[in-house]
Amino acid sequence: MKITSIKATALKNKERSLSAGPGVCMVEVETSNGLVGIGEACAQSENDEAALATALILERGIKPVVVGLDPVNPRAIWEKLYLETEWFGRMGTVMHAISALDIALWDLMGKALGVSVSRLIGGRFRESVKTYASIIFDMENFEAMASEARIWTGEGYKAVKFGWGQTRDTAYGLDAEKDEAAVKYLRESLGHGVDIMVDVGRYVNWTPAHALEMARRLSKYNIYWLEEPLPQDDVEGYVWLTDKSPVKIATGEGEYNRFGFKRLITSHAADIIQPDLGKAGGITEGMRIADLVQAWNLSLVPHGFSSAINVATNLQWISAMPQATLLEFRRTKSPLLQDLIKSPFVAKNGNLQIPDRPGLGIELRDDIVEQCRVKA
Numbered sequence: 001m002k003i004t005s006i007k008a009t010a011l012k013n014k015e016r017s018l019s020a021g022p023g024v025c026m027v028e029v030e031t032s033n034g035l036v037g038i039g040e041a042c043a044q045s046e047n048d049e050a051a052l053a054t055a056l057i058l059e060r061g062i063k064p065v066v067v068g069l070d071p072v073n074p075r076a077i078w079e080k081l082y083l084e085t086e087w088f089g090r091m092g093t094v095m096h097a098i099s100a101l102d103i104a105l106w107d108l109m110g111k112a113l114g115v116s117v118s119r120l121i122g123g124r125f126r127e128s129v130k131t132y133a134s135i136i137f138d139m140e141n142f143e144a145m146a147s148e149a150r151i152w153t154g155e156g157y158k159a160v161k162f163g164w165g166q167t168r169d170t171a172y173g174l175d176a177e178k179d180e181a182a183v184k185y186l187r188e189s190l191g192h193g194v195d196i197m198v199d200v201g202r203y204v205n206w207t208p209a210h211a212l213e214m215a216r217r218l219s220k221y222n223i224y225w226l227e228e229p230l231p232q233d234d235v236e237g238y239v240w241l242t243d244k245s246p247v248k249i250a251t252g253e254g255e256y257n258r259f260g261f262k263r264l265i266t267s268h269a270a271d272i273i274q275p276d277l278g279k280a281g282g283i284t285e286g287m288r289i290a291d292l293v294q295a296w297n298l299s300l301v302p303h304g305f306s307s308a309i310n311v312a313t314n315l316q317w318i319s320a321m322p323q324a325t326l327l328e329f330r331r332t333k334s335p336l337l338q339d340l341i342k343s344p345f346v347a348k349n350g351n352l353q354i355p356d357r358p359g360l361g362i363e364l365r366d367d368i369v370e371q372c373r374v375k376a
């Protein structure tokens, strides 16, 4: 079997808001025996340039390197692409592109061998996984936000995460009193049987001192973790904060490859490590990152906010990783997440079944691909 072509497609949800979710670059790897592998890069930007740039790197840069290669060599192909692109890559858009291709190669290998990716990467620790409902703060209407959360707890979710806010002007994190009041409201509204996570995101810039003050305030409401309270590159700040914080600190969705995660993990910059395989380096790199997390005895909770391909990838990955027992499951409206595949993921009591079909175990819906396609 040889790779004959790769096709990259920029996709987005048409609704434009901070809660609409990221753009995506989907890749399809075609082979001489007719099999097609599917992968995805999470490539968010406000004007679709990230997804389009990822597609350009795949079609113009990566395609000539991989056409003609045997695809059943994802790790060797990963290293080849990393070296070929080192001068302008290593992180950023190039790593998004390599991530998408790598995921597609694992999907392809599973299809070629007739086994799921989770079995290819070592075997299954679990057949289902607990998820948390991931939604957005509404800092202008606490009751609207609480009632949205109650929809999910009513369906059996035991954990809900609230992120960053509806707009930059009404973001979470701009006003300490209001930030505390929002979490107090949620705790009183949802009761004590539900885990509440707070995701500050990156539209505000907290200092370590302010983040520690907020961690202490929010600890009164027993939050399960405080996510991305600091800028992504303030690793020293994260180390300081994680050492002192009364609540667990989570970060990692912005980080790239084993080298970036080595910095975070070996310095204990957070308690919860959150790679997004659609940018961190795909499944090949995800295995290395998970091994580092386990060796340093931290928790791995994959980031997932883009599409059903990303959910499928996460499910296969964490099925085979011993210490990953919780998964982000975005619950804001998104055709890319809810409609893109023929058998959409549906949580029962907040748990997702992990497919054990060949590859990632998904089939795309062409009508949704067309509906979400970004024109170059």
Ligand SMILES: [Mg+2]
Pocket (backbone or CB within 6 Å): 163, 199, 201, 227, 228, 253
């Ligand atoms: Mg986040």
